[in-house]
Amino acid sequence: MKPKLISFKLCPFVQRATIVLEHKRVEHDIEYIDLANPPAWFIERSPLKKVPVLLVDENVLFESMAINEYLDEAYPNRLHPHDIILRAKNRSWIEFGSECLWDVFHLSVKETEREFNEVREGLLSKFDHLEKAVIAAPFFNGAAFSLVDAGYAPLLQRLEYLDKLRPGIFDGSRHPNINTWKNNLLKLDTVRKSCVPEISALYHEQLWKRQGYISRFLDKTKYSGDVVRSIY
Ligand SMILES: N[C@@H](CCC(=O)N[C@@H](CS)C(=O)NCC(=O)O)C(=O)O
Known part of the structure; x- marks a missing residue:
């Protein structure tokens, strides 16, 4: 069975894993979840309630670097140095x-x-x-x-x-x-290719929702209506 990555489009830790999946051309499925409103099955299966999670058969792998080391060992062309x-x-x-x-x-x-x-x-x-x-x-x-x-x-x-x-x-x-x-x-x-094509627009939108100091530099004409603040 193909491994399945549980993802959130904007998560940099997930992206660490998608880079390795892309680099090694590993066939895989991706399921995006909304971290602001995570589904019950995710809460149940993800020990830290965080993405990335990689489902490999019945196994739940979590933590970006543990996932990457698994991918490195499971698929050809090792990326970690030999020494x-x-x-x-x-x-x-x-x-x-x-x-x-x-x-x-x-x-x-x-x-x-x-x-x-x-x-x-x-x-x-x-x-x-x-x-x-x-x-x-x-x-x-x-x-x-x-x-x-x-x-x-x-x-x-x-x-x-x-x-x-x-x-x-x-x-x-x-x-x-x-x-x-x-x-x-x-x-x-x-x-x-490791992130969705609209990543920069999504990131800007996330900065807008976070309303930090940096959001003052965004093009505000793109964001209308009341701000619904969220870190996601
Ligand atoms: N140490 C973790 C960090 C993962 C992480 O913080 N993921 C964030 C999204 S970028 C998350 O799932 N946050 C959900 C939460 O904290 O509730 C890793 O390397 O995988």
């Missing part, structure tokens, strides 16, 4: 990327410019460390695309969207390796 130290370091940096993703989430919800800038500075300080670890020629480890690249592409994509709205959030001169790596990842077919 055990490099593999462990990649796992560490993926975990670091999850922390950065929470910063990007906070950039979307903080209400004042001051709070927004505090989160931005926290993220850029994390990037000072990441910058030294990224080879970016063209990928994190060098030539080969790996799970760590899949772990960061959704984050770098959202950062790009935010930076387009309010230029200067990301600083390519402070983080040139990350900048090159970001550009290399965002032009990959597997990354472009």
Whole structure:
């Protein structure tokens, strides 16, 4: 049976898994759920009530990186490095990327410019460390695309969207390796196909519903009526 991914269109953690599914051309089904109103079967089956969940026969896999490691081991063309130290370091940096993703989430919800800038500075300080670890020629480890690249592409994509709205959030001169790596990842077919085609419009709509400081930079003519605030 094909694996089935339980997804939410805007979730960057789900996108980590769809990148690997695309990259390895794994035949799979996707079911999108509304996280604001999750179905009862999902609450029942997802231990943390979070997406992604991957259903493999009767098994419920959860946590994006556990899912990606399963996909990497189950399908040909291994993405994690062979060397055990490099593999462990990649796992560490993926975990670091999850922390950065929470910063990007906070950039979307903080209400004042001051709070927004505090989160931005926290993220850029994390990037000072990441910058030294990224080879970016063209990928994190060098030539080969790996799970760590899949772990960061959704984050770098959202950062790009935010930076387009309010230029200067990301600083390519402070983080040139990350900048090159970001550009290399965002032009990959597997990354472009890993989310729904309307992702940037959906992301903007989500920013609007979150009504954080960044939403001031959206084109307000696109959003009419009363704002129904929601983090989803
Ligand atoms: N550590 C998890 C994070 C997954 C996560 O936070 N997913 C969010 C959507 S982007 C979610 O399902 N949130 C639902 C909730 O917290 O109720 C992973 O890597 O898979």
